[in-house]
Amino acid sequence: MLRDHPTTGATSITFIEPHCPPLYERDTPAHDRYGRRIDYLRVSLTDRCNMRCVYCMPADGMQFLPPPDLLSNQELILVLSAAAAAGFRKIRLTGGEPTLRHEIVELVRAIKAIPGIEQIAMTTNALRLGRLAAPLKAAGLDRVNISIDSLDARKFRQITRGGSLDDVWAGVWAADEAGLHPIKLNAVVVRGMNDDELIRLAALTTHYSWDLRFIEVMPLTGVAGLAEEGVISSTELIVRIAAHFGQLESYGQGSSDPARRYRIPGAPGTLGFISAVTDPFCATCNRMRLTAEGRMHLCLLRDDEMDLRAAVRAGASQDEITQLIRHAVHLKPWGHGLPEGVLPTLRGMSQIGG
Numbered sequence: 001m002l003r004d005h006p007t008t009g010a011t012s013i014t015f016i017e018p019h020c021p022p023l024y025e026r027d028t029p030a031h032d033r034y035g036r037r038i039d040y041l042r043v044s045l046t047d048r049c050n051m052r053c054v055y056c057m058p059a060d061g062m063q064f065l066p067p068p069d070l071l072s073n074q075e076l077i078l079v080l081s082a083a084a085a086a087g088f089r090k091i092r093l094t095g096g097e098p099t100l101r102h103e104i105v106e107l108v109r110a111i112k113a114i115p116g117i118e119q120i121a122m123t124t125n126a127l128r129l130g131r132l133a134a135p136l137k138a139a140g141l142d143r144v145n146i147s148i149d150s151l152d153a154r155k156f157r158q159i160t161r162g163g164s165l166d167d168v169w170a171g172v173w174a175a176d177e178a179g180l181h182p183i184k185l186n187a188v189v190v191r192g193m194n195d196d197e198l199i200r201l202a203a204l205t206t207h208y209s210w211d212l213r214f215i216e217v218m219p220l221t222g223v224a225g226l227a228e229e230g231v232i233s234s235t236e237l238i239v240r241i242a243a244h245f246g247q248l249e250s251y252g253q254g255s256s257d258p259a260r261r262y263r264i265p266g267a268p269g270t271l272g273f274i275s276a277v278t279d280p281f282c283a284t285c286n287r288m289r290l291t292a293e294g295r296m297h298l299c300l301l302r303d304d305e306m307d308l309r310a311a312v313r314a315g316a317s318q319d320e321i322t323q324l325i326r327h328a329v330h331l332k333p334w335g336h337g338l339p340e341g342v343l344p345t346l347r348g349m350s351q352i353g354g
């Protein structure tokens, strides 16, 4: 059943009857109607989190999914097997905080065993990585992105509403030791919040061979006001960093890597700038998202979704779910509508996974 969302007009698709006929050519990997190859799935394992970052969640009033609403491990493996058959090759586990997911190590091992899945990464706040990094690596996790927005313990606690910077560093070192390379650090930069730490953050790459990525704050539900006032363009960040370290060396950009990459001359690490707001990269988008309750979210900054859980719980076969996923890929919108003032309204970032 295909219908428009009553308030937003976004596409909302529910398949009550899973036994639908094949809709699309079995090209592997799947391409959307604009010819983009879609092979990267970001999977939210939970909408819960052990922090409350100011740019991600409101201080209170969050409603979390009751556990039965989440895809079970078995359901998730079925959906990811179907996604692999539709051509998805790379999985990123995210959330909420993915390390809070019950039996996360066993889940990683099961995902890694799915034929066709070539790479598993995780985006994490690293609070629990100190003890989980080694078992996750042993289970098949390839690498991690760790969020770290401040190098000052007091400010870090304020931004995350309670997070411990010491625990994050323990997670970073454990990830490094476990070989979860290359280590990427994500920093969301907000004017007046942490832009005074820009140079200190960038300087990390002069000591360590890490990729530090600066992310423009995006106006998702719950934080849109902060994003409107606080967004700093990547161009401004590059100018400010170059004013301190000298002209940055361009380090290129992968075909579907949203980050423009640079290097401080002589540094072992790199800097990446992700400018979804001021310089969108929709033309090279290769990704879709799966929410914790099993909805395919077609574009990060739009509300369009397809409910796969309904099909799974109605008894759809893996082949039928693969067809639904191909359909979702086909329906993926061209890009977001921020320049026209179209904002996503149904979910916050913690309910999608970034």
Ligand code: SAM
Pocket (backbone or CB within 6 Å): 049, 055, 056, 094, 095, 096, 097, 098, 123, 124, 125, 145, 146, 147, 186, 187, 188, 215, 216, 217, 218, 219, 220, 223, 227, 349, 350, 353, 354
């Ligand atoms: N809890 C994990 C973490 O923080 O890394 C994973 C989930 S978090 C939603 C994924 C990424 O989204 C993080 O790098 C976070 O910094 C980023 N993020 C959250 N809210 C954002 C916003 N409004 N704009 C841009 N990035 C955001």
Ligand code: SF4
Pocket (backbone or CB within 6 Å): 049, 050, 051, 052, 053, 056, 057, 095, 096, 097, 125, 147, 349, 350
């Ligand atoms: Fe939690 Fe990650 Fe959102 Fe911070 S950014 S509140 S750590 S989900």
